[in-house]
Amino acid sequence: MNKRNFTVLYDYLKHPYASQREVAEHTGLSLGSVNAANKELTNEGFLASDSLTDNGYEALHPYKVENAVILAAGLSSRFAPISYEKPKGLLKVRGEILIERQIRQLQDAGITNITVVVGYKKEYFFYLESKFGVSIVVNNEYASKNNHASLMCVKERLGNTYICSSDDYLLNNPFEAYVWKAFYSAQYAEGTTKEWCIQTGAMDRITNVTIGGSDAWYMLGHVYFDKAFSHVFRQILEVEYGKPETADKLWEDLYIKHIKELDMVIKKYPEGEINEFDSLDELRAFDPHFIENVDSDIFDNIEQVLGCSKSEIHDVYPLKQGLTNLSCHFRTNDGEYVYRHPGVGTELLINRNGEVTALKKAKELGLDDTFIHEDPKRGWKISKFVPNAKQPDPHDAAQMDRMMQMCRSLHESGADVETKFDFYVEAKRYESLLLEKGPIDIPGYKEMAAEIDELERFVQADNAPKCLCHNDFFYLNFLIDEKDKYYLIDWEYAGMSDYANDFGTCSVCCELSENEVDRALDAYFGRKATNNEVAHNYAHIALAGWCWYLWALLKEAEGDFVGEWLYIYFNYGAKYLKKALEIYRKGM
Missing domain, CATH: 1.10.10.10 (Winged helix-like DNA-binding domain superfamily/Winged helix DNA-binding domain)
Structure with a gap:
């Protein structure tokens, strides 16, 4: 037909x-x-x-449409900070929860077989099962792979299927009970756009897609797979899925790669029919009352600490996402700020009282005067934003000198916190966790572990002073502002430690050469380091490398991919273990 x-x-x-x-x-x-x-x-x-x-x-x-799949697994990191608290699809826009509105639209079109694929904060979506009779499927790889992983989870359900995004607001119900063939929805962009622009051939078949274009129809909103498309796409997905280069790909990337094999047409919609929100400001333009009505502890916190109104908060966008926290930029009438939201499980890793004490001392010392407020119970923090900041180059001698001067200033501050941190103790903890998974049969491991034990005995005999250390001291935790002022940020791991901890961390994580290590050590002391000081700091490079090497082995054993850092940690541990022991054994 x-x-x-x-x-x-x-x-x-x-x-x-x-x-x-x-x-x-x-x-x-x-x-x-x-x-x-x-x-x-x-x-x-x-x-x-x-x-x-x-x-x-x-x-x-x-x-006839058989079913619908709603993709709701993603982090929605561009929608920080609200997405830190709840998935974007559960936001209430113009009085309706986004995913609920879309489910109702599908059901109104007679499509009742609906699957919701969840991942990030998955438990927030479970209520939909009883409220709407949808099916929930969990994508456990939502953080390590892109949205193609969600389709992999439901590959057997793909037939005549609508593919929807949980966070779209579809102005008028676009769903139909019967559909001619596979299509991708599109709206028109006048002028230059960074969207995924569609080129078509005969009978509106999509022939190419480019990222960016001008005066073009672009991909936006829901998609429809017919049985023929689903059959071919499922085969492609199964072949592509295990490839390392596929991990960060959207399913659309796979479609474009195989566009000649996959028959899909464009379905054009008028402007404003399909609404996606890539930022808080975009959503506010669509729903001006959203901020005032949003149920968000984060905005309540900002309002309380800064004394501003929610309506003042704008220019919100995510910053770098660390291993333990999420951070976003925002602006009020009084300036620019950073909101840091603690990651899941950080309450087990981080002593927030110790962090607050360290932050206050760092501000007093002028090491980090961006700090404004932190809640020690819940871990959220507000700081001043440093515009146009850059990070130091650890291989630039003058910049490393500045870092070392700040390190020495911290160590001589006399500050005291509850938290303690010791590389050797941490390494033993990682080793015990690793042994729970089976014997460590790496060639040379036992011999190296024995020498680490010997090194620790020498280190303890030094009776080196304990002081407040940053314990994550390397260039990525520094900012340099437009006036060349340095800031040492991210004090979560700060604690009372051997003073050489920070030097050891810096040497390993900045990947300093042997000459750079020696020069940085002299810069720390402001003079030529003594033989004893050299041995002690070399030992802490070895201990830092060993500790993070064991951490990396544990992560690999748990299925995570550490990459080249596994070797970097090992290499620094082994090289400086040999150097430090040689000095110690000679009796200095």
């Missing part, structure tokens, strides 16, 4: 006994096209007296 005849037959299904003029108005086809289609459908036995026959129903059956 051609598209014209399908369109007319489907309209008669929805409007039995409609006049041909009415069908033309419903479908946008010309009256002549409707007349021709009516004749052909009648001759084929699909229509009788402008109503579907049994054969007509049978002819439409292959085009």
Whole structure:
């Protein structure tokens, strides 16, 4: 059946006994096209007296929508900070929760077999099962792979299937019970755009997609897979899925890569029909009352600490996402700030009281005067934003000198916190966790571990002073402002430690050469380091490398991919273990 005849037959299904003029108005086809289609459908036995026959129903059956899949697993990191508290699809926009509105629209179109694929904060979506009768599928790889992993989870459910995003606001219900063929929704962009722009050939078939373009139709909103598309795409997905280069790909990337094999057309919608929100400011433009009505502890915290109104908060966007926390930029009438939201499980890793004490001391010392407030119980923090900041180059001698001077200033501050940190103790803890997974049969491991034990005995005999250390002291935790002022940020791991901890961390994580290590050590002391000081600090490079090497082995054993850092940690541990022991054994 051609598209014209399908369109007319489907309209008669929805409007039995409609006049041909009415069908033309419903479908946008010309009256002549409707007349021709009516004749052909009648001759084929699909229509009788402008109503579907049994054969007509049978002819439409292959085009019947079987189900819908709503993708709701992602982090929505661009929608910080609200996405730190709840998934974006559960936000209430113009009085309706986004995913609920979309489920109702699907059900109103007669599509009741709906699967919601969840991942990030998955438990927030479970209520939909009882409220709407949807099926929940969990994507456990949502953080390590892109949205193609969600489709992999439901590959057997792909047939005549709508693929939807949980956080779209569809102005008018676009869903139909019967669909002609696979399509991707699109809206038109006048002028230059960074969107994924669609090129089409005969019969509106999509022939190419480019990221960025001008005066073009671009991908936006829901998609429809027909059975033919689903069959081919499922095969492609199974082949591509395990490849390392596929991990960060969208399913659309796979579609574009195999676009010649996958038959899909464009479906054009007027401007404003499909609404996606990539930022808080975009959402506020669509729903001006959103901020005032949003249920958000984060905005309550900001309002309380800064004494501003929620309506003042704007220019919100995510900053770098660390291993333990999430951070975003925001602006009020009084300036620019950073909101740090603690990651899941950080309460087990971080002593927030110790962090607050360290932050206050760092501000007093002028090491980090960006600090404004932290809640020690819940771990959220507000700091001043440093505009146009850059990070130091650890291989630039002058910049490393500045870092070392700040390190010495911290160590001589006399500050005291509850938290303690010791590389050797931490390494033993990682080793015990690793042994729970089985014997460590790495060649040379036992010999190196024994020498680490020997090194620790020498280190303890030094009776080196304990002081407040940053314990994550390397260039990524420094900022340099436009006036060349240095800030040492991220004090979560600060604690009372051997003073050489920070030097050891810096040497390993900045990947300093041997000459750079020696020069930085002299810069720390402001003079030539003594033989004892060299041995002690070399030992802490070895201990830092060893500790993080064991951490990396544990992560690899748990299925995480550490990459080149596994070797970097090992290499620094082994090299400086040999150097430090050589000095100690000679009796210095």
